[in-house]
Amino acid sequence: MRIIYMGTPDFAVPALEKLIEAGHQVVAVYSQPPRPAGRGKALRPTPVHARAEELGLEVRTPISLKDPAVQAEFAALDADAAVVAAYGLLLPKAILAAPKQGCLNVHASLLPRWRGAAPIQRAILTGDNVTGVTIMDMEAGLDTGPMRAKHVTPIEDKTAGQLTKELAEAGAELMAEVLEDLSAHPPVPQPEEGVTYAAKIEKAEARIDFARDAHAIERQIRAFNPAPGAFFEYRGERFRIHAAAVEHAGGTPGTLLDDSLLIACGKDAIRPTLIQRAGKAAMSAGELLRGYEMAQGTRVNV
Incomplete structure (x- = not known):
């Protein structure tokens, strides 16, 4: 033809x-x-x-x-x-x-x-x-x-x-x-x-709202991988999450529940497994935390 x-x-x-x-x-x-x-x-x-x-x-x-x-x-x-x-x-x-x-x-x-x-x-x-x-x-x-x-x-x-x-x-x-x-x-x-x-994906949709259910956030992370990349902010810096796991835990949404980057959500919690700082390559949460402190009890997106 x-x-x-x-x-x-x-x-x-x-x-x-x-x-x-x-x-x-x-x-x-x-x-x-x-x-x-x-x-x-x-x-x-x-x-x-x-x-x-x-x-x-x-x-x-x-x-x-x-x-x-x-x-x-x-x-x-x-x-x-x-x-x-x-x-x-x-x-x-x-x-x-x-x-x-x-x-x-x-x-x-x-x-x-x-x-x-x-x-x-x-x-x-x-x-x-x-x-x-x-x-x-x-x-x-x-x-x-x-x-x-x-x-x-x-x-x-x-x-x-x-x-x-x-x-x-x-x-x-x-x-x-x-x-x-x-x-x-x-x-x-x-x-x-x-x-x-x-509808077309808007950039504002990529910012993670930790008041939502952890399963919804995990889907958001997969839906926006590779672009535009679901993200949160910490100390004025943007972090993209490329992969994460849902865990059964509770706390104030956006709060770090341990020193290994477990983040409380509106229901359950999310643990990033592949994360990226602005201007850096994607890395595991363990690799990130070896050179950057994100301490238990602090909050993201504030």
Whole structure:
């Protein structure tokens, strides 16, 4: 098939690679424009952009798809289908209508649950037992299109980073399967019941509120690993927690219950097992405490 590929982050790289492996002709790759990154603020291409260039594919990075000229260039590619994975730009009706078989999307949730920008993080935060990927036909609404296939996976104790990698691979395989025979995967309308929305993660959500249940905080830590990183403040310094365990203990929320970094929560307590000081590498709590005192009875986030 002649395919236009549209994606931006690491999540979208496996599906691009799988399309090439399956023998499809990727006539162009659309990705968000390069942005300043690193200390020098040099322009850095997105992961999909970089991988596409390695594969020798044409890459286009329009700021918007609303420009009629951009839409005409898109239509001129005469694609059989467009495959979209975490592209990050709104697709106008003219774009959706251009490919002969329409636009197919890899979405990282079991639709209609968690439509929107941050489905993986929201599933972990809420305590869902399972999540997955859905292949759907795109339409004007936000992740409202009819579904062609699903893959289910348990969340267990996975971080957002681990789950993103797993779902990216599963989505790539599933998209290849659907494209191999579209007639064997007819579109099915999404049910009206069970709709939830995965709002974009705001930076303020990453600050830990120790008045909450320890299990909710542990999920917050996993949901925000690797980014933006759940954190607390101590003596004016920010500490990111990358992993933690829940323990049955009590005390005033935010209080250190021992000299080994056990922190009281609204219910039970949390013990960080992988932690990071600002400007430092992540380390175990034991490594941190060998060079930095956090004494029993003191409080964080005060």
